[in-house]
Amino acid sequence: MEGAGIHVKDLNAWFGPKQALFNIAMEIPAKKATAIIGPSGCGKSTFVRCLNRMHETLPDTRVEGKVSIGELDVYGKGVSPVWIRRRVGMVFQRPNPFPTMSIYDNVAAGLKLNGFRNRRELDVVVERSLRHAALWDEVKDDLKKKSGASLSGGQQQRLCVARGIAVKPEVLLLDEPASALDPISTAKIEDLIFELKKEQYTIVIVTHNMQQAARVAEFTGFFLLGKMIEFDKTEKVFTNPSDKRTEDYVTGRFG
């Protein structure tokens, strides 16, 4: 598995008649964490949902433009959304483990769906994924005894990360992964992002928390009203942004 860069060009997205994204162009570097920040309703979640074709799963939505992950044309003819989502894992704001499944089966679910049946290999992948998600030590004795829903919120979120990386995606999309978590669980998720970068994942994280973006991401994009206003190295965006609108947002002078 090698993290791939994401190339976005002329990306537009709609909810019914309402346009949510306007001509987004961005080069998301491989094997780095990129944060997407912006006020509520700016289109940042819609943007990441366009990267793995999740946007089109909602009724009456539409996407135009180009998204490539490495050499793969995400919106190319004949490209299966299911195949895209294998290459692009996603973790949502609210942890959403499969409630009736054991911890083990939660992690193994994606692999099983893809026809992976070898029990011993599944064990290896489950353990490796839980270790990468920094959850193994906390759950190793209850893998098959406890359900995913029995874990704490922070553990559930790390379980979702483990589930997401079990299928060895190249890209991991994190949509406000820590906004429902306490500070300790948040710190664990942030540590996890650093570990995943070492594992060569390309990470895109949507966050409301600018300090979190500053802590974990090498690059940051600022969105406003469906447009990408600025995209640069994180330290530049947070210490000396080029655009007045970015500055107004990061300094809280916005609105």
Place this chain on the structure above:
Amino acid sequence: MRTRFHQGLDDLKQKLLAMGGMAEQAVERAVQAFQTRDVSVCEIVLRDESKINAAERDVDEMSIDLLAMQQPMAVDLRFIVSCIKINADLERVGDQAVNIAERVMDLATHPDPGLNIDIPRMAQLSISMVRDALNAFLSADVDLAQSVLERDDLVDNMNREIFEAVNVAMRNTVGTHRNLLDILVVARNLERVADHATNIAEDVIFWVRGADVRHHAQR
């Protein structure tokens, strides 16, 4: 809008400017004492140093509170970092004033060595640099800050001239070396005042433009 935060930034600026006024006044008084050999003015400079030190602690505390409680970004972050650095420079300016005042108290007990040097002009230049650096800070005026940087070499040159004059005088005279050393220390402290003014001007440019112009980097 983060009204309380921005009020906090305004308060920090006012506090730092008030401290700047005290530091500038201390140097002015020390120089006035040098010209008149008035020991009573020196005592005022020594007495008031504690006010500058107290202000330094207040500014540090306000800055740290804002950093910890408000997690500032971009221009606000640069502003607070600049304030912390300017604060340290202003406290040092106060120290230089005390050093000058102490030398003047010593000078007052000995005859004038009659050197042909222009300490008042050097002092005027150094003080004007502090004043302009503070005005640049007040009004976020990069051009004014830039003009401060350009004057630093003048003060450095004057300091070197005084050094040479004292050196020559020491070779040619006996018995007045203590006074000559006092004058050398006064000049050295005025040169340091100008250096602190330069640092403050650089911090103003960093705050306003986000550019690091220290050590003659791209100005």
